[in-house]
Each structure stands twice: as C-alpha cells, then as structure tokens.
Amino acid sequence: MLMGRVRFGKLCHTEEKKVAPPMLRRTLTGAALAAVLLTAACGQTPEPSVESADAKAHVKIGVVTIVTHPSLDALYDGLVAGLAENGYDEGQNLTIELQNPQNDLATLSNIVNTYSASDNDLFVAIATPPAQALAQVVQDRPVIFASVTDPVAAGLVDSMEVPGGNVTGTSDQLPTDEQLKLILDIDPSVESVGIVYSAAEVNAQVQAEAAVEAGRELGIDVKTATVTNSSEVQQAAESLDVDAYFALVDNTVVSAIESMVQVAEERQRLLVTSDADSVARGAAAALATDYEAQGRQTAGIVSRILGGADPATTPVELQKELEIAINQEAAERMGVTIPEDVVKRAATTS
Template sequence: MLRRVLAGATVAALLLTGCGAQESAPESVSIGGVTIVSHPSLDLIWEGVKEGLADAGYVEGENLTLEFQNPQGDQATLTNIANTYAGSDHDLFVAIATPPAQALAQVIQDRPIVFASVTDPVAAALVDSMEAPGGNVTGTSDQLPTDQQLKLILEIDPTVETVGIVYSASEVNAQVQAEAAIEAGKELGIEIKTATIQNSSEVQQAAESLDVDAYFTLVDNTVVSAMESMVQVAEQKQALLVSSDPDSVARGAAAALATDYKAQGLQTARMIVEILEGAAPAETPVQLQESLETVVNAEAAERMGVAIPQEVLDRASTTD
C-alpha cells in the first residue's frame, strides 16, 4: 500500500524508498473517487478513468483498489463522503465535477486530488492557475468555447434573437459559464436571459419562466440531471434546445457542441498515472479536453419546430 504523500511530494519517491529505482507499477494503489450526481456524461468519465488506468497496468482487483461514491446531488452527503475519505487510507482521489473537487480539497491536503469536468478550477479556488496549480490538486477541465456554441444555435436557426439559460446558483462552474454566455451573446447580437435554480425539481418551472427563441444548457450537473424537463419545455414552446454534452442530445436536445466525456476520462487517467509515477500535482498543469464533437438529433429538432441544416448534419459525429 502506498503511503500518504504531502502536497508536492511524489508517490514514486515513497515507492522507491528501500526498494531501488524500479520502473514498475506499485504493488498496491488505492483510489477513492466521487461524483456529484448520476448522469451519462459523468458516468462516462469514470468509465474512462478505469479504462485508462487498466491500460497503464493498474488493474482493479490486482494492484488497484477503487472506491466510488455518489451523493446524488446532496451537499450534506457529499461533505460526509469527503470527511470519510480524509480519514481513509486511499493514496489518491478522483473528483468528477466541481462540487466534489471543492469538498475534497477543503479537507484533504496530504494526498493528490485529480479532478475531471471542472469548468473553471481557478474560479472554484481549486488551483492557483491553470499552468501552475500550486497545491495537491490538478486535473482536466471541460471548458467549452461558448461563442462557438452560440454560433451553432444561430447556424441551426438564424432567426434566434433570445436564448434562455437555466443554471444552478450553487455551482461555480455554471455561474462562470452563464457569465461567459452573456458576454459572447453581446458579440453575436443575442440576448441571453437566465433563470437560476437550487435543485433539479425547479428546472421545468425556471425554463417555462423564460420567454425566448431558444434554450442553451451549460455544463451544469443539476440541470443536466433534469434534461427531460428542459426538452419538454422546448417542445411545448417550439424553441430550439442546444446542450453542452452529447448524452443530452440522446435524451432529446436538438444538438450539442460538446466534450467527449469518455475521452476526458481517459485523459484524466493519464494524468493520474503521471502523478502515481512521480509528477507533483502542484507542478502538473490543468489540461483542457482534447476533443470536441458536434452531435445532432434531427428528430428532436423537428419536435421543436426546427430543421437541422444539411451542412450541420454533414459534420456531426453522430446523428440520432
């Protein structure tokens, strides 16, 4: 079992103590993972992490022990999970989404924390900067080009003048994205109207309160968990709905310019391996997602009264 490491220290240095400089996977590594809520995109990240670790020789049940927790969006439960992990023997922690990363970072400073799907880790106070995190926390960010996402809305429906965004007031990443969308909208001549929520049960009412031509969902775990409510409102109002994750398209959104979440999980696993093999989190830059994909659901768009242009269909990675 690996020993705990202080921020900036390396796991490899501990492994080599008394056993010589061997370039091999440790005999036993224990990792604690936590997400914020169940939905397909976040689930794909964890699948990618496990697959990437296995590809690097860290095989669960052999030289790898994994524990995975899900508070299902409940902050009190998340806090309890973080406190339990702080008292555990895990060597490294994986946090999927901003709230779990913040919860772990508040109580764990002596071992590495690698996050995934954190939109703005600087604004979330997880790292000093993207280039030099400065502590025991680093990972992958799912920052997306908001202006390009809004341009996709206009490309699909050039008549759109107002776009509605429902977002969680308690998620820093969602607030940052909403602000970016408002600024990008000004440049594109689009008025962004917003409505905030506290939990997923408020999504439908918040969406209905917005008088807009189209809807845009952010990388917002609370809203995405209630995507069917957004779809229902969009269809009722005959308003285009574009999302920020591919799985929401399969669930009824018309289109997305999105992160490939399985690929992000694999990318996160590579960072984990680097840290297990000696890299210091403080000096390991936060990485942006390596690939974006355009995803469309032509039938869903039709139910919203919109036809996806052929040029968009031609470049879409998947068409449902």
C-alpha cells in the same frame, strides 16, 4: 455515423518532476525502493517506463462524483479504462471506490470527511462541488479533478499552467461563443436564448456570465434563470420568453434535461446543450465534450502523479477534442430543421 469533428488546440505542458511526493513514497514495494536507491547511488536518473499491472505497486483511489447522469458515468468508466491502460487494474494492483451523494451537499461532506481519514493514496473528484469539498479537507495527498469547468474561479488551482498545490486535473471548459454560433447556424432567426443554471455551482455561474458576454458580441439577448435543485428546472425554463434554449455544463440541469426538452417541444423552440448524452435524451444538438475520453485523459494525469509527478506543476488539461452531436428527430419535435451543412459537420447523428 462519423462525419467530422470540431478540433481545438491543446494546452501546453510544463516539465514534470520525477521524484515521488511524500504521500506516495509509502506505496513503493521494498524491491522497487531498493532499485530506486541503487540507481541513485550510481548517480543515474531512473528512466520512466511502462510497467505491467503486476510490476506496479498496489494503490488505493477514492473517487467521488456529484450525481448520476450519463456524462459523469461515462467519465468514470473512461477513468477506470484509462487506469487499466496505464497499468493499474482493479482487483490486481488497484483498489478503487466510487461514492455518489446524489447532489446532496450534506452527504458529500460526510463522504469527503470519511475519505480524508482513509488510507487512500489519491483522490479523484468528478465535477466542481466534489473537487472543492475534497480540496478543503485533503492537503496531504493528491486530488485529481475531472469535469471542472473553471478550476481557477472555483479556487482549486492558482492557474491552469501551474496549479500550485496538491490539486490538478482536467477541465471540460467549452468555447461558449462557438456554442451560441451553433445555435445561429441551426436557426439564424434566433435573437434571444434562455439559460437555466444552478446557483449553487460556481462552474455554471461562470459559464452563464460568459454566455451573456458572448451573446452581446453575437447580437443575441441571453436571458437566465437560476435553480437550486433539479425539480425546479422545468418551471425555470417556462419562465424564460426566448427563441431558443441552451443548457450549460451544469450537473443539476443536465440531470433533469428531460424537463427542458419538454418545454422546448411544447413551445416549439430549439434546445442546444453542452453534452452529447443530453442529445441522446432529447435535445436537438450539442457542441460537446467526449466525457469517456476525458475520463481516460484524467487517468493519464493520475498515472503520472502516481509515478512521481508533482500536482503543483502538472498543468490542468483541457479536452483535446470537441464534437457536434445532433438529433434530427428531436429537432423536428421542436419545430426545427437542422441545415445539411450542420449535419455534415456532426460527429454523431440520430
């Protein structure tokens, strides 16, 4: 039942260039190129227009994710749907390939090296490790990322406003202080919060550091434990003696969120996460990104780049809307009752 949304401001956009970058000019059909040249000869600037799938030149896109879990799967589904909304239909004028290394970095390296040697026009990286891997080996074509928490710290862009290279995209950066406040809104007695995060993901490290700092501001002692793979999540959670648990936007941990749910239920401790899918899988609540919507938002950037925008001056976009999701039955299994005022603020309840 939809009862309300938590909204945050949008990142402003700079002006986009309308001249197709060299790596995309070869995708223009002969008729389209002739039209562009004729327009230029007449001294006119072509106006952007919404084209049908039949009118757009055929493009090939290589996508790589990091691991299978519902949030990233929803992001890919949103990407494909968003591309169709922008006139790129799979099987008509779009060839799109998805590769998934299942969190194996050696396999990821093989995938991006294969992509680098391919004739794909553009690449989409879902999550930080694939984005970093692609950015290291692909410099001659655009790389568009999604679900990257801190693209500046990850070394992907010079800044959020002016990326400066062939890489841009969307960020799932969340306000950590607001997430910790949600924990206190649910249970004001919480004095310590435990976070398990992947030491191999720079986005998780950045979030953990932000959570520790935000905890100091709120009077919460944030304790952390690191893991290198999903099989270590349960033991890491058990090592933390805390009043509540909090899961970051961390692919390794989210793929094993049931392990944290089990610990939270056994210890009768609240578990709040950063994605709504984890709430459906047993967490009590989340202040979360809508990943399907982020996929559509990413598709909008892809479409603009294919239309001639320069990745170097196309700003990184933040998620336009965040929402609270709660699972009252899961909370009860953890010995927690979610207050009615929090329930009223939730976009989704179960």
